Amino acid sequence: MGVILTYLIFNKDYSSTQSKSVVEASTPSIESSSQPSPDGLWKVLMTTTPLASGSAQYIFSTVDKSNIQQEIYSHITNEKYMIPFNAWSPDDKYVFIQKDTGEAYVFTRSGDPITSLESFLDVKAIFNQTERKDIYDHVTGWASPSLLIINTMTDNGEKGSSYWFEVPSKAIIQLWGDF
Amino acid sequence: MNKSRVTSRSIKKYGLKVPSLSPFFWIGSISLIAFLITLIYILPNNTPCANSKSCTSDLTEKIENGSIAMYQGHTLPAPTIDLLPKPNAYNVLGETTSPELKHIYVDLSAQKLYAYENDKNIFETLVSTGRWGKTPTGNFHIWAKFRATRMSGGSGDDAYDLPNVPYVMYFYHDFGLHGAYWHNNFGHTMSHGCVNLRQIDAEYLFNWTDGPSNTNKGTSVSVCDTFTQPNICKQDNPIQL
Numbered sequence: 142m143g144v145i146l147t148y149l150i151f152n153k154d155y156s157s158t159q160s161k162s163v164v165e166a167s168t169p170s171i172e173s174s175s176q177p178s179p180d181g182l183w184k185v186l187m188t189t190t191p192l193a194s195g196s197a198q199y200i201f202s203t204v205d206k207s208n209i210q211q212e213i214y215s216h217i218t219n220e221k222y223m224i225p226f227n228a229w230s231p232d233d234k235y236v237f238i239q240k241d242t243g244e245a246y247v248f249t250r251s252g253d254p255i256t257s258l259e260s261f262l263d264v265k266a267i268f269n270q271t272e273r274k275d276i277y278d279h280v281t282g283w284a285s286p287s288l289l290i291i292n293t294m295t296d297n298g299e300k301g302s303s304y305w306f307e308v309p310s311k312a313i314i315q316l317w318g319d320f
Numbered sequence: 321m322n323k324s325r326v327t328s329r330s331i332k333k334y335g336l337k338v339p340s341l342s343p344f345f346w347i348g349s350i351s352l353i354a355f356l357i358t359l360i361y362i363l364p365n366n367t368p369c370a371n372s373k374s375c376t377s378d379l380t381e382k383i384e385n386g387s388i389a390m391y392q393g394h395t396l397p398a399p400t401i402d403l404l405p406k407p408n409a410y411n412v413l414g415e416t417t418s419p420e421l422k423h424i425y426v427d428l429s430a431q432k433l434y435a436y437e438n439d440k441n442i443f444e445t446l447v448s449t450g451r452w453g454k455t456p457t458g459n460f461h462i463w464a465k466f467r468a469t470r471m472s473g474g475s476g477d478d479a480y481d482l483p484n485v486p487y488v489m490y491f492y493h494d495f496g497l498h499g500a501y502w503h504n505n506f507g508h509t510m511s512h513g514c515v516n517l518r519q520i521d522a523e524y525l526f527n528w529t530d531g532p533s534n535t536n537k538g539t540s541v542s543v544c545d546t547f548t549q550p551n552i553c554k555q556d557n558p559i560q561l
Contacts, residue, residue, distance in 0.1 A: 179504050180399070181520040226446055227504045232396065282505030285394045290505055320508045 175204070178229040182206055183250065185236045187224050195219060201238060203250050213252035214238070214261065227282025234286065235308055237264070243279035247289070247308055255309050264289065267311050268304070275301035281320050290320050368493070370453060370513030372473035373481075375494040381466035387483040391502040398484040399501050399519070401468045419530040423540045424497070426515055427547035428455060431507045433497075433515065435525065439550050443524065448500065448516040451509035452478060455543055458559035460491040462538030465531045471498075473512055480512075487522035489529055491541040492559065498522055515543075 172189045183203055190198045196219040202210040213236070216222075221241040228236050235255075237247045245264040247255060254260045268277045268291060275293035278301075284290050287308050293301035305314040369375035389398045417437045425434045428449055435443040449455040452474070466488040472481040482502060490496040497515045499522030510516060517525070529539040544553035 177520060179499075179501070179518040179520065181523075227506060229504055231501055231504050281508055282503070284503055284505055284510075285392060286396055287394075290508075320505070 174224060176224045176226065176228045178233045179231060180233065183229065183233050185224055185228055185238070186210065187222060187238070189222075192217065201248070203236065203252070211250075211252050213248045213250075214246070225280070225282070230283050230286050230308070232286040237280060237289065239280065243277070245280040245289070262308065262311065264291065264306055268306070268313060271313055275304075280306070290316075292320060368453075368456065368513075369473070370450075370493075370495045370511070371471040372475075372512075374470055374472045379464065379469070379490065379494055381468065382470045382483070383468050384470065384483040389483055389502060390479070390481045392480065393477060396502060398482070399486060401484050401486065403467060419533070419536045419539065422529065423542065423551075424525070424529070425547045425551075425553055426455070426497075426541070426543045428457070428544065429546045431509065432547075433517070433521075433525075434547065434549065435528065436550065441549060443528075445517065445521045446506035448503070448506050448508060448510035449543075450511050450513040453511075453513040455511070455513050455515060456492055456495060456559045457543045457545055457555040457557065458492065458561065459553075459555075460541045460543070460559075460561070462489045462491050462497075462529055462531055462541060464488075464490045465526065465529065465538075466490075467526075471514075486519055487517075487526035489526060489531075489539075489541075491538075491543075497525060497541070 170191065173186060175184045175186045177184045183205055186202045186204050188200045188202075190200075192198060196217055198217045199215065199222045200212060201214040201222075202212045204210050223239055223241060225237070225239050228238065230236070234250055235247055236250060237245050239245045243265065247262040247264060248260075249255050252260075255262055264280055265277045273293075274296070276296060278292045278294045281290045281292055281303075284305060289306040289308065291304040291306050291313075293304065295301045300319055303316045303319040305316060306312075307314070383401045383403070384398065385400045387398045388395050421438045423436045425436070426432075426447065426449065427434070431447055431449060433445055433447045434441055468484045468486050469488050470481075470483045471485045471494075474480050480502075484501075486499040486501070488496050488498040495513050495515075497517060499519035500511075500516035501519060503510055503516070504518070506516070506518060530536065532538045542553045543555075545556050546554045548554075
């Protein structure tokens, strides 16, 4: 009887510890950040869930004043995303997110496809297709409801020209001066 | 006795020499002075303008719902201005403070704005100051607050006509803090001299700042070439008021 009781006690302790470990391993810390639209009617929300592999799952949603969320994009990566201060177009129709390496992606607020063939626009990839001397650096914000501003670098590391990137036509227009 | 003779003798007695002046001299002098005084009042004011067209008209509140704005060759609908107080509105920037303890600093190099109550930083955000026309540096006070007004100026590709510019706080002639609904590129110069803010940030400040009263000047606004917290505002060539 004593042997049986002893076994049960130690087994219970082990089970509790094991359960506790399992609970800790299955509850990664989820971080979230958001940016309101300039008029305060919407916000874009980013939730970041670290994964065991060292990468993270990023989920982007737009949220209205009634707190109704609409997921617009999800990606598992070991790169880092951020929501820039100027994420929203002035008319709240588009939102762009950015990686810490400067790549920018433009979405519709609703998550609907931004063109007939694309669910979002990869600004850097489109800029690079134009084969310009200036090297894409990052997007600063919206010059108007449909124009993003791209900042560039020259190949000797100096600041290059700025460009407008028109959404959704993808037209790229060099500007006089830079931002 | 002849008055002129008496006058001449008196002058000779005391060694004074007064030229005899024609009445026409006096008429001409007075006319010239009057003309110069008139010119001072009718000549164009040398105070610079932020908005080259709207600054020449009266700077008053204008609500023009349903209007269309034009900016850099693009048109967009101006926001609807609702003058009714918002339900459950509250002062986002905290408790009401004595007007003289409030101070706004604008850092032109960093494109940031800081709001202080006494020595406590209660708010900071990104702004867009003058790109086509420098925002003047100096120490000012908010002299007028308008829920919305129209701003227009520029020419050619740079022409703009913006009705219902929201939450306007003029601090030096028609240079003011206000919301901007036509761009979202804060942290970079974009304006013709005014300090552009996100509409929500302009609303917070509008509800917190004070205009002039019988006992106080409006909330202090210092525009700095560079600003180091809590209160080091470097101004290279400030406007002297």
